[in-house]
Amino acid sequence: MKVNIGVEIGAKLIQAGIVDKYGRLIARSKIQSNYERGLKEIVAEAVKLIYDLLEDRDYELRNIKSIGVACPGVPDEENSKIVKTYVLGLYNAPIKDEFKKHFPHTPIYVENDAHCAAIAESAAGAAEDLDYSLTINVGTGISGGVIIDNRLYTGMNNAGAVLGHMVIDKNGKQCSCGRIGCFETVCSARALIEETRAAAMNNPDSKILEVCENDLSKITETTAYEAMELGDEEAKAIFDRYVENMAIALANFANILMPEVIVICGGITNLGEDLLRPVRDKMEDWIYSRETTLPMLKLSEMGSASVLVGAGMLAEYKRK
Numbered sequence: 440m441k442v443n444i445g446v447e448i449g450a451k452l453i454q455a456g457i458v459d460k461y462g463r464l465i466a467r468s469k470i471q472s473n474y475e476r477g478l479k480e481i482v483a484e485a486v487k488l489i490y491d492l493l494e495d496r497d498y499e500l501r502n503i504k505s506i507g508v509a510c511p512g513v514p515d516e517e518n519s520k521i522v523k524t525y526v527l528g529l530y531n532a533p534i535k536d537e538f539k540k541h542f543p544h545t546p547i548y549v550e551n552d553a554h555c556a557a558i559a560e561s562a563a564g565a566a567e568d569l570d571y572s573l574t575i576n577v578g579t580g581i582s583g584g585v586i587i588d589n590r591l592y593t594g595m596n597n598a599g600a601v602l603g604h605m606v607i608d609k610n611g612k613q614c615s616c617g618r619i620g621c622f623e624t625v626c627s628a629r630a631l632i633e634e635t636r637a638a639a640m641n642n643p644d645s646k647i648l649e650v651c652e653n654d655l656s657k658i659t660e661t662t663a664y665e666a667m668e669l670g671d672e673e674a675k676a677i678f679d680r681y682v683e684n685m686a687i688a689l690a691n692f693a694n695i696l697m698p699e700v701i702v703i704c705g706g707i708t709n710l711g712e713d714l715l716r717p718v719r720d721k722m723e724d725w726i727y728s729r730e731t732t733l734p735m736l737k738l739s740e741m742g743s744a745s746v747l748v749g750a751g752m753l754a755e756y757k758r759k
């Protein structure tokens with residue numbers, strides 16, 4: 440049987456996996472990333488991971504249909520370079536060419552890592568069997584991907600579907616992208632944690648301090664919710680604002696794309712339905728037509744394998 444290879448080049452790990460045509464991860468291996476290394480060395484490490492996996496599982500190179508590489512940043516028009524990323528110094532890095540040197544006869548695809556996570560949810564996760572889906576990853580920033588008719592949508596020059604940088608508050612906070620008030624400035628894990636920490640620092644009676652056991656470094660994206668549950672008014676205001684901003688952003692996406700499902704990933708999803716329910720309710724206020732059926736909101740089902748699996752499915756989702 441033919442299989443695909445997925446490679447994930449991340450800030451902390453380089454991973455490779457064998458992925459079957461249904462999006463199932465058959466085998467996986469990983470090593471630590473290292474900021475000292477250049478692109479050549481990073482790719483050489485990935486190539487070694489791939490060959491070890493193949494040998495382990497008794498596959499030969501002719502069994503490999505394609506290799507998909509996921510990486511932070513935006514690929515260029517030809518999907519051969521990753522431009523605009525600062526992770527591992529991969530600025531303007533010709534990733535595809537470098538892999539081609541090692542696998543001259545195998546199709547190579549390169550794509551943004553969050554886009555790959557969206558593919559994985561569509562292929563084998565929370566959006567399986569649905570043609571239109573949107574996946575939002577709530578991490579330090581916010582990223583995500585759009586699947587239209589079972590294909591990854593990236594727009595002109597692959598520069599679209601940058602979901603975390605939709606401006607929703609032009610009078611808001613400065614964003615990592617240099618602009619003001621992007622979705623990620625109000626709904627990333629970092630934004631929520633910073634706001635929770637500030638509230639705890641300003642009020643010695645805050646229940647937030649109780650939840651984090653007086654250690655501000657223990658505050659996570661679920662702390663405000665937990666303090667709210669203990670009756671803390673300010674924590675409730677923080678959580679309500681978070682929910683409202685999330686609902687505004689998701690309703691905006693829904694108004695434009697109307698996916699069948701919006702999948703949410705990241706630490707905030709530890710709240711489960713306690714997050715989804717209020718966001719769903721608030722979305723009703725911001726959706727264009729009240730007669731419209733809202734997209735389903737679901738939690739990610741792919742976990743830590745999502746980017747790797749999505750990379751392995753790139754050939755299917757980028758096919759014209």
Ligand SMILES: [Zn+2]
Nearest residue numbers: 604614616621
């Ligand atoms: Zn931004």
